[in-house]
Amino acid sequence: MNTRHKLLTTLTALEQSLLQAEVRANALALDQLIDESFVEFGSSGRMFRKSEILCRPPNLPLLEFVPADFKLRELIPGLAQMSFHLRTVNPVSGEISNSLRNSIWRRSGHHWKLVFQQGLPMAA
Template sequence: MSQEPDEVREAIAGELRLMDPGVRSSRTLARQLLDPEFTEVGASGRRWTYDEMLAALPGMDGAVGSGPRYEPSAFTGVLLAPGLVHLTYETELDGNRARRSSLWRRQGANEPWRMYYHQATPVPPGSV
């Protein structure tokens, strides 16, 4: 990660914060990291909007500090354009793996990076 541009490092930091149980269980903290135009296609295939995600996130996997936590790995990131970063990585949660892709955008030099889009694809057991 040390050779990544600052923008990519900041997006990865935001992604990691969104996996933190303290952030996942707090709509206030999650709101700081999700873009108002956020959408997600989850591992189940369900499409989520910003409001739906903020309402559901506290009850989703990884939101309880004493429960299973996301274990991320293999982060890669690319600055696609000024203010737009694409991340890919894998997670494991309670024995289930997923490949993930997200777009982070910043809409002004003084604005924070926020997740604009996220997609998760389950990895079948035994897959490479």
């Protein structure tokens, strides 16, 4: 497996883990994945910092996330951008939303940490 493919596989797995209910509800797991300087601009238009992510309650009802079409762009060694489409389903209301997600990941020692994420609403 070449280096680029290995990095894409690693960061895709990290992105997918952040969408899992068990991880989203676990402040320790989130703390290990998210950098201290983290900022998110959500598809709702709201801005979040790491401290807000760690103390917010899990989404109720639990939303279903369906990611697709992961793309990697290595900006410089140790800094990478991931983009993907995300379909979010509310299993209670049946409401579906789609967004384009962009994330910046930075290598910290032997681990990657999320430093930035932006969600842009998309038409279905």
